[in-house]
């Protein structure tokens with residue numbers, strides 16, 4: 001999917017919500033466990049009730065890999081379902097990959113070609129040759145960890161290196177890489193006060209913003225400091241939406257949570 005198409009979807013739906021599909025079998029409603037593939041059944045229902053409120057879905061691959069080959073099949077079925085039934089939705093494989101060049105090429109092929117996600121998250125620690133193989137895919141996007149939502153972000157990412165914070169150096173350097181126009185960046189909602197500085201380096205890029213909902217980040221603060229003329233934000237909430245309830249009404253409750261966020265987004269878009 002092109003960035004233009006994503007922007008058009010945001011305006012059409014008045015939403016820049018990304019629903020995180022982080023499925024944990026110990027948390028999904030009990031009645032779904034009788035199905036052959038409870039993870040897919042759960043995802044299908046969540047997707048069907050939120051697709052008009054969200055522009056993106058983000059399965060975190062850890063939640064599928066944890067269940068071995070069955071989990072991988074659930075991931076495959078989920079992405080095929082979204083691509084076939086809701087082709088206008090921007091899909092993110094939250095896999096946080098990155099390795100020496102030839103290995104990164106295989107990761108990129110797995111997520112962007114075989115599974116056909118629109119984007120994949122990568123960790124930049126191994127540098128240029130570990131990220132560039134992902135950037136080679138046309139109309140696909142590589143979402144690089146910039147400043148993460150967790151407490152551990154302060155261990156390395158904000159350290160000063162030659163008078164500059166490391167995360168800033170990483171973002172600025174990434175702009176010099178081949179096909180850097182295919183980059184987006186992860187910035188945690190819990191770090192709202194950093195968005196203005198980040199926007200000075202990458203004013204036009206899309207930012208994937210996890211950390212609202214269960215992690216306590218503020219949607220309005222993120223928008224205040226991080227929104228650009230094209231909106232430029234995908235705000236993710238996983239547990240806050242998909243585990244809003246655990247009974248027979250789980251899908252209805254998940255929709256209600258997604259609707260609350262979408263309505264706040266609509267207000268923000270109207271007032272900017």
Ligand SMILES: O=c1ccn([C@@H]2O[C@H](COP(=O)(O)O)[C@@H](O)[C@H]2O)c(=O)[nH]1
Nearest residue numbers: 060148149188210213214215237238239
């Ligand atoms: O900095 C980061 C990068 C990725 N994540 C991922 O996003 C979701 C957040 O889930 P919630 O349930 O809404 O907290 C999850 O998949 C994380 O692994 C992040 O939280 N922070």
